[in-house]
Amino acid sequence: MPLDTSTYGLAHLRLDGRRWNELRRIHGQISTQAAADGSAYFEQGNTKLLCTVTGPQEPKRGGGSSRDQSNEAKVEVEINVAAFSGMDRKKRTRGDKRVQEMQYTIASAFQSTIFTHLYPHSTITLNLHVLSQDGSLLACALNAATLALIDAGVPMSDYVSACTVASAPSSDQSLDEQDPLLDLNGLEEQELPFLTVGTSGEEGKVLVLIMETRVQVGRLEAMVSVGLDGCRQIRGILDGMVREHGKQVLESRMS
């Protein structure tokens, strides 16, 4: 939503016709790949991701006894952004810093959620393939990874759900009461300061909070609380997908 056009102020509708607290169309499929231990396909609007989980398994890179001090499983994340995912075709170089940071964020979020003490000296590998990007990449990645881990049967304390929030598009000080925007698409992400919040559990324990742009500190509280509510909504959607899939599996076994 460009800051210079004031169309938002007129009808409070964003460019794609959503209101401030509406999520994009969310669709997910569990167990899409038979060859992987766990897999899921997740899309939020036009951001589409595929996640596969292999593990828990022996660490591939040798793993001498000196390395494995901790009696816990290690979560490794690899994100592969396809060259055709953006508007322009762009082949990512290895060691892209932004991608590395995202990998680390996701790995540490799940390191604390998964019951890693059950699988000492083993590795759980998450492979995320970004097929199409249109905003909220980190949030979608966390959601897709949650579904894939559930499909793999890796025990976790709760769902990890994430979403993005932006501060309202106004430069006028008096309009501080304007609501923050939930779930941004690509255009909105480029124009507005936004943060990604990832929570776990019904009560919304915050696991991930990333903000790369700058915003007035007074607006932060409102953004985070809207984000927590958005994560709760997404958690409900993820739960619905898992239950639906479980029902299908049971029905196919019984007949």
Next chain:
Amino acid sequence: MAPYTGIPLSPAELQYLHTSLSQDPPIRPDGRSPTQFRPLVAETDILPSTNGSARICFPDGTEAMVGVKAEVEKTRGGGQNVKGEVDGKTGEDEEMGDDSNRSARSGRDWGEWVEIGIEIPGMRDDDALPIFLSAMLTEALLADTGLKDTLWINSRFHWRLYIDILLLSQPLSYPLPLLSLTTHLALLSTRLPSLISERDEDPLFNDDWEASTPLYPRSKADGSSAQKPPITLLVMSVGGMIYFDPSADELAVADAVVALSVTSTSTTDADALPLKLVALRTIDPPSRLTAGGVSNVLNTTSTTGTASTGTTSTGGVLAIRENDQGQSVWRPPRGGVKRAVVGRMIKAVVEKGGVGMEVMAGLAGVET
């Protein structure tokens, strides 16, 4: 100690598979006929930000996705070549007169107008497998010179095709046929925006996507059969028998494995072959890396008092192994493949109603 090859089959199992595949009529482990393919799941047009896309899943769990994007690029040395070449052809001015555009499509180095990138999880971009696979697929694609005419816009600009292939699962079996079929399907569904501008001015395209033209049109204006993108099939041979779509088990006992790339010929002649071979490459069969079995005569660990009491020298052991020739125990295959066998493989693929046509017809059916 035998080298670890990733094939968890013992010499006895390998011998069993090899014998069952070299019989006449042959028995494949899953009961298929030699030219029968395993069922696959295919879908197209799944990615909204690409010009064309496809996804294919094989029944062993391997999955690949291909996205095709096209960008307008300035032709190097665009306008100058044209003049130089037309002036040179004095005698053929008459012929060139009415379609003088043809000479402008010299498109030197047009091979750079197509770029294939392969992503295999767990492998770097400079590993051997992705580079070899992308070279084979590019070679097959560039063999069709008609593609150059489709990518040409005017003498100053052309389309540059980026074909990005993602192998979504681990490479459980040799991924070449999967990637090739997925690329074929993606190219079939690729559309380019239609050109509005004339001649050599800066290209301008129609914003309406409904008016876009497919990269490989269904049928040409003159009624001849349309050009199709190439496919690469993996064929293996055991003894004198040839097998299509080999599974991982069958590849473990193959005598020879060959990758055949074919493309359709645009011809209306009913007697001519509908497909032509553009590339043939031999692949190192994984059976070469398996360990041979130990025959009874040489088995010194057995306690039944056989004649193997110490007097066999190294030369003697070798002689026994050679005479055995893999009859009683499994021996990794040696040598190349007979020309007659290769000839039969090619014929089975390119003939009318052959395997190649079957596969192409099957894939064309996916495109709605």
